[in-house]
Amino acid sequence: MTIFSCYIFLIIIALGGIGVDVMRHERDRARLQGVLDRAVLAAADLDQTQDPKDVVMDYLTKEGLQDYIDRDTDIIVTPEFSGEENIGPLGYRIVEATARSSFPTQFMHLSGIDTLNVQAHSVAEERIGEVEISLVLDVSGSMNSYNRLVDLKVAAKNFVNQMSANTRDGDLSISIIPYATQVSFPDSMLPHLSLSGQNDHANCINFSDDEFLTTSMDLGRERERTLHMSPWPWSSYAFDLRAENKRVYYEMCDDGVLIEEGETDGSVSRNNREILPFQKDANAINTYIDELRAWGNTSIDIGMKWGAALLDDSTADMISAMADGSESATVPSEFADRPSAYNSGDAMKVLVLMTDGANTDQGAIKAPYREGPSNIWWNGAEKVYSSYNDSTNQYFWHHEGIWQDHAYGAQPGSEYEIQTRVRVCGYYNCWYEYQTETKEEGGNAARLDYAELWEQTSVRYVRNLLDDWMGSSAAGNWYNSVVDWTYNDTKDQRVRAMCDLVKSPERGAYIYSIAFEAPESGATLLDYCASSDNHFYKVGDASNELTIDEAFSSIGSSIRKLRLTQ
Known part of the structure; x- marks a missing residue:
């Protein structure tokens, strides 16, 4: 024991x-x-x-x-x-x-x-001496639902204030890229871009597929300028504003027309929807954010392209020219040497990508329907159209429903005959018979260039106009030959390619992404884009109570000056 x-x-x-x-x-x-x-x-x-x-x-x-x-x-x-x-x-x-x-x-x-x-x-x-931030913000039509746009504005402004308060003056530059169906850029960028298809209203670019395989943006490359046009195929979009001398609404490239206020004449400044490049003044940035308006489809790929390009030194010459210190300068002179090269260490680069949706379809006008004379004539005095059939060398007068050898109004004052069907009644019954009526041609016909045509008349309206003599099938084929669509699956591939580039070690940039009450497809795409799981925020999901303001605040906190990373 x-x-x-x-x-x-x-x-x-x-x-x-x-x-x-x-x-x-x-x-x-x-x-x-x-x-x-x-x-x-x-x-x-x-x-x-x-x-x-x-x-x-x-x-x-x-x-x-x-x-x-x-x-x-x-x-x-x-x-x-x-x-x-x-x-x-x-x-x-x-x-x-x-x-x-x-x-x-x-x-x-x-x-x-x-x-x-x-x-x-x-x-x-x-690594927060100098910081370049691209805020890529969804301002599509769905942002008007459930107070999302209001909440976004509050969160984005708080983020701007947070970042501004924690960096030295001149160290922090913020660019805001609002995107919907397209991304509009300010007039101050026009002299630095080579564009085809000039117009006075739409400031957007039709990027080619290969441009989503690089973060750079060759300023010398000629690109298609998005025409001011409404390409949507549905019958409800068959409208014509030429008689009212107004431009089309539901346009592909936003020109600042506030549809919800009933404005369709372009009298409203479009600054509330254009890129705001390289700014430092928190009050000015917040005023801009307050003026954002939401409508249109969703093109995350184009938002990403512009957001990445404004972090890439390929656009440095343009920004330098916009920051030359002159009275017309739109960028502070402190940023004349921005953007710095990716991964140079000159500045920390951050792209914040936010959406409440998923990629949707985007249209563009194909050649040869982008410029040059169209086959449509307009008589402004009589407010009528004529269209030309090159296979018969005849003109169809749509208001009369007859073929002639010239557009209506091309020979003002000349007479023409038209058969009209009239109802005639005798003592016991009534019947219809055709009678010849002589009329005089009025007004003057003017051949419309394609840019003029699309500016005031939707593509669907022209398709229906041509249906008068082409027939539905042929008119549908004509429409398909005019509009080139980029669909959501292609746009998703573009987004993934751009995100891979931006967050790659070779560039050393960070992507934070916010899915704001977005559908699963949109949330999945933004999750893919984030630099890591910790850089992705799912707001409004039933599994958490995170608000968009808290998401932006968390992003601001993670860009702090000094942090222990492991």
């Missing part, structure tokens, strides 16, 4: 000793980790003029832990500069350090474990 009791006592002592060794191990590990965390934070500070490696070693030396780290192999500084060389233009520093130690066990050696190893690893970075 005495021997058994001794065994029990020894077991208790051994177990207690093991616990002491474990506690000592955790104590030493916590101490080493704490000192190392403080060391790398101090070393990563851009205001720190000492060599970052010396700073780390100094912290450990003061705690008597210098023997547990190798200055040359265990401390990594990125970029490989130190002291004064790393202050200013590089704009970021990452310090990574690993320390290792071991101590002899007091009790565990009885079981064959003579030492316990202790390791601490820490990384800190500072």
Whole structure:
């Protein structure tokens, strides 16, 4: 019994000793980790003029832990500069350090474990000297539902204020890219772009497929300028505003017409829907955000293209010209050297992508229907159309329903005959018969250029007009030859390609994405785009109560000046 009791006592002592060794191990590990965390934070500070490696070693030396780290192999500084060389233009520093130690066990050696190893690893970075942010915001028609646009404005303005309050003047530039069916750019960008299909109203670009395989934007490349037109195929979009001398609404490229206010003459400034490039004044940015209006389809791909291009130094010449310090300059002169090159370290680059929907269809006018004379004539005095059939060399007068050898009004004052069906009644019954009526041609016919035609008349209306003599099938084929559609699956592929490029290590940019009460397809796409799971925010989902304001606030907090990343 005495021997058994001794065994029990020894077991208790051994177990207690093991616990002491474990506690000592955790104590030493916590101490080493704490000192190392403080060391790398101090070393990563851009205001720190000492060599970052010396700073780390100094912290450990003061705690008597210098023997547990190798200055040359265990401390990594990125970029490989130190002291004064790393202050200013590089704009970021990452310090990574690993320390290792071991101590002899007091009790565990009885079981064959003579030492316990202790390791601490820490990384800190500072990279928020200069910051370039592209806010790519959905302003499609669905944003008018459930107070979404109102909530977005509040959240976006709070984000602007948060970022502005935590960066030095001139360090932070914010570009806002509102997108719906298309993305409109300001007139100040026009002189720096080479565009075909000029018009006075629509400031949008029809990007080619290959342009979604790069973040750059070759300013010298000729691109199609989106025409001011309404291409939608449905019969409810068969409208004509030429008699009222107004431009089409539900247009592909927004020109600032506020449909909800009944404006269709372009009298409303379109600044509330155009790109706002490289601004620093929080009040001016917030005033712009307040004026945003929502309507149209959803083209996340075009929003991403412009957002990425305004972070790419391929647009630097354009921004420099817009920031020349003149009275007409639309960009502050501090940003004349922006955007910097991706991954140059000159500035932290952030793209915030937000949507409440998913990609929808987008139309464009095909060649040869973009420019040059059309086969449609307009008589403004009589407010009637004529259309030309080149296979018969005849003109159809749509208001009369007859063929002639010239457009109505091309020979004003001349007479023409028309057969009219009239109802004639005798003593006992009535019947219909045709009578010849002589009329005089009025007004003057003017051949419309295609740009003029689409500006005031929807494509569907012209299709229905031609249906008068072509027939429905042929008119439908004509419509398909005029409008080129880009569908949602293609647009999704474009978005994924652009997001892969922006968040790639070669560019060193961050993508934060916000799915704001978006359908599953839209949320899935934005989840893919985010730089990581922590960069994606699903707002309004039943599984969480996160608001869009909280999402933007979280994004602002994650772009803080100094943070411990691991």
